[in-house]
Amino acid sequence: MELLTGAAAGGHVAAGASGRREEARHCAWCGRRLPDSGRIGRPRRYCAQPCRQRAYERRAAVQRGGLPEDAVVLSAAELADLQDRLFQLRCAAEDVATAADDGADAPELGRLARELAATARGLERLR
Numbered sequence: 001m002e003l004l005t006g007a008a009a010g011g012h013v014a015a016g017a018s019g020r021r022e023e024a025r026h027c028a029w030c031g032r033r034l035p036d037s038g039r040i041g042r043p044r045r046y047c048a049q050p051c052r053q054r055a056y057e058r059r060a061a062v063q064r065g066g067l068p069e070d071a072v073v074l075s076a077a078e079l080a081d082l083q084d085r086l087f088q089l090r091c092a093a094e095d096v097a098t099a100a101d102d103g104a105d106a107p108e109l110g111r112l113a114r115e116l117a118a119t120a121r122g123l124e125r126l127r
């Protein structure tokens with residue numbers, strides 16, 4: 001189910017094709033979607049303590065290296081993993097295009113589009 005949050009400060013904002021605004025907050029370390037806390041006050045930045053800890057350690061390491069504090073540093077393995085997942089997403093999108101070219105009917109295209117959306121959701125994490 002899609003979780004819609006209100007005006008969560010700093011949240012990722014994406015405008016859907018329908019024009020409605022959809023905001024979802026993501027863990028600042030792993031990129032997984034954060035549950036809506038429902039609380040008033042400062043929204044959480046990390047999904048769990050290990051993410052908070054690793055973000056702190058990476059920040060310290062980045063500072064020692066002289067890079068800006070907000071630099072995003074991925075290891076070669078993390079980048080390769082991200083690229084693999086983007087490739088999965090492209091394949092799912094191409095499946096929809098191929099089905100449309102082959103004259104698939106609306107229910108079939110709907111099924112493929114939902115599959116694509118599910119794949120994309122699984123790829124939101126960065127690490």
Ligand SMILES: [Zn+2]
Pocket residue numbers: 027028029030031032046047048051
């Ligand atoms: Zn996390």
